[in-house]
Amino acid sequence: MAGKVVLYYFNGRGKMEAIRWLLTVAEVEFDEVHLTTREQYQKLLSDGALMFQQVPMVEMDGMKLVQTKAILNYIAEKYNLHGKDHEERVRINMYSEGLMDLMEMIMMLPFTADPKPKLDNIQTKAKERYLPVFEKALNGPVYLVGGKLSCADVQLLECTLMLEEKFPGILSEFPNIKSFQGRMTQIPAISRFLQPGSKRKPQPDENYVKTVMEVFNIKQLFP
Structure with missing residues (x-):
């Protein structure tokens, strides 16, 4: 039996936020593992969990799903949010x-x-x-x-x-x-998601930027 959906990403919006939105509308419960250290990211790499060495990664239906568009398409297909033909x-x-x-x-x-x-x-x-x-x-x-x-x-x-x-x-x-x-x-699902205390993430702040740069070993901001 497939367990609960688990999202692996930073504690912030980024590319995972669209996935959070779609799961919410599909009324799918999910947990999150927030990356805070480079060691966590390296462990995901060494475990072979990240096909292209990138997050977002979503554990769902016994699979480790990567690439944002592929994840969104999978959720949309599964929950009838992708058109009839x-x-x-x-x-x-x-x-x-x-x-x-x-x-x-x-x-x-x-x-x-x-x-x-x-x-x-x-x-x-x-x-x-x-x-x-x-x-x-x-x-x-x-x-x-x-x-x-x-x-x-x-x-x-x-x-x-x-x-x-x-x-x-x-x-x-x-x-x-x-x-x-x-x-x-x-x-209703969207109304709840827009309320304080939901799993919707706020706008990125300095801590979010700092964490992403440290996890990915980025030395300076982009031009």
Whole structure:
């Protein structure tokens, strides 16, 4: 019998946060092992748990799953959050990958020596490249694809909340997305996840950055 799902990552958002979100929406209970030392990371390597020497890693259904997109796809397929056919799945994947591109730019900000130019670039790309796509897609439909909740919807909510943390009011020009956000936050599992004391992680702070750099033996911030 497969045991409880266990997430191996830092005590922070990063690439694991999208996985936490999706498991929460699927109403899957999970435990977390937080990496705090380089020795923990090296033990995972020596045990052969990290196929490409990277985290996130998720123990689930007797497997050690790595690579964020693969993990998200597995969870989405298992819990019927990935569309009803090939056409819906590829549309969901296109939306999801676009959102991950945008969120990864935000994830890298704490590790950047001078984040100001990158913040300006993220805001411009969000308003001109990414958000218009979702504003158009939500002009009428309740969800992005097939009239049913999918992993892309969950990632869009996560992404919009991240954007609003950095750029308050950024959704003022995108009323369809703002309405979508309001609907999504009424889903009971999501409402609980947004409450204090949940397994949702706060914005990264100096301790998070320091821990990641020490575990991965990174000597300086990126340009």
